[in-house]
Amino acid sequence: MTFTDFIAIDWSGQAVERPKGLAVAHARAGDAAPVLIDRPWSRADILGFLGELAERRTRALIGLDLSPAFPFADAGAYFPGWDASPADGPALWALVERLSEADPHFAATSFVQHVEARRHFRQMGDCGDRFPGGRGRFRVCEHGQAAMALSPYSCFNLVGASQVGKSSLTGMRVLHRLRGRIGIWPFDPLPETGPVLVEIYTALAARLAGMRKGISKIRDGETLDTLLAAFGSAPHTPLARYDDHATDAILSAAWLRTTVSQPALWRPAGLTAALARTEGWTFGVP
Incomplete structure (x- = not known):
């Protein structure tokens, strides 16, 4: 190209x-x-x-x-146990947008405070019961990042200066608007x-x-x-x-x-059709 x-x-x-x-x-x-x-x-x-x-x-x-997107392959869902858990990336972006549409500046505060969504996140003073502990859940490509000696963070972790979850959630709202x-x-x-x-x-x-x-x-x-x-x-x-x-x-x-x-x-070796629909991939990770 x-x-x-x-x-x-x-x-x-x-x-x-x-x-x-x-x-x-x-x-x-x-x-x-x-x-x-x-x-x-x-x-x-x-x-x-x-x-x-x-x-x-x-x-x-x-x-x-x-x-x-959030991890999917490890548990077969973004949010296991939640019947509204989306089936793919674009549906996830739509859900984040719908639950956060009242938040200004494309923030996603309302999403992470949702009674079901919050169970999966580690937030300041509030670690959800479905957050697995330790470093949290990772996408397949994030394991690839670690193999390249990088230091990925779980998108479900919203605590600390290096957390990336808040950025990802605000970005999902923008991706929803750019879809198509x-x-x-x-x-x-x-x-x-x-x-x-x-x-x-x-x-x-x-x-x-x-x-x-x-x-x-x-x-x-x-x-x-x-x-x-x-x-x-x-x-x-x-x-x-x-x-x-x-x-x-x-x-x-x-x-x-x-x-x-x-x-x-x-065409990274680890990118399957299922991952392309659900988790996406970091450009540059083999």
């Missing part, structure tokens, strides 16, 4: 209008460094931005740093035109660029340029400020540009 644009989005689950953790970087085909689209983003802004790409049929590969407008891999067949959205793990891009284990964040221009060079990218335009959200997005956009032509990444 050929793409003209590569966009990486560092996401946030913070339940405010303009989370500090949202960052968007854009690269074009070639070797010019990705450019940070520097503005105070809201999730609604990003939804509108992606909707415009869909309307223009821009051939963009979009990486979104969140988990698009943008091809969402691997839940949808890959479209021959227009944008394609994939799940990314920004730490994977950093690791593949040569960042050694134990260092997780890029907070200076020199380090960013060194890692960009590993992906064949020219040096970046200096930023007004360096934070890990901006640098993660810039590096991930450069990584997407180098990996898009690798057929094996579109």
Whole structure:
């Protein structure tokens, strides 16, 4: 497949209008460094931005740093014991949207407070009786992330600075709105035109660029340029400020540009048809 644009989005689950953790970087085909689209983003802004790409049929590969679904394969359901547990990813997004539609800023507070849903999550001061303990449940591709020496977190864990569940839930509401407008891999067949959205793990891009284990964040221009060079990218335009959200997005956009032509990444060995419908997959995990 050929793409003209590569966009990486560092996401946030913070339940405010303009989370500090949202960052968007854009690269074009070639070797010019990705450019940070520097503005105070809201999730609604990003939804509108992606909707415009869909309307223009821009051939963009979009990486979104969140988990698009919960574990399913380990228990045969997202929420075992709940008769409303959805059968696949798009139905899950619809359920999160329906139960959270009154929450502003695409938050999902109402979903995790639902009498049945809350039983499956570890929340501050409230660990549900169906949360299995330990590190919680993981998707198949998250076991693949761990095999690559990364440190995935269960989406059912909503406690701690490194939790990803809140981001994933807010992202599911956005995916629900994008359904049918943008091809969402691997839940949808890959479209021959227009944008394609994939799940990314920004730490994977950093690791593949040569960042050694134990260092997780890029907070200076020199380090960013060194890692960009590993992906064949020219040096970046200096930023007004360096934070890990901006640098993660810039590096991930450069990584997407180098990996898009690798057929094996579109057909990972562990991705079955059932997983493609239910759990999805992290782009770049074999």
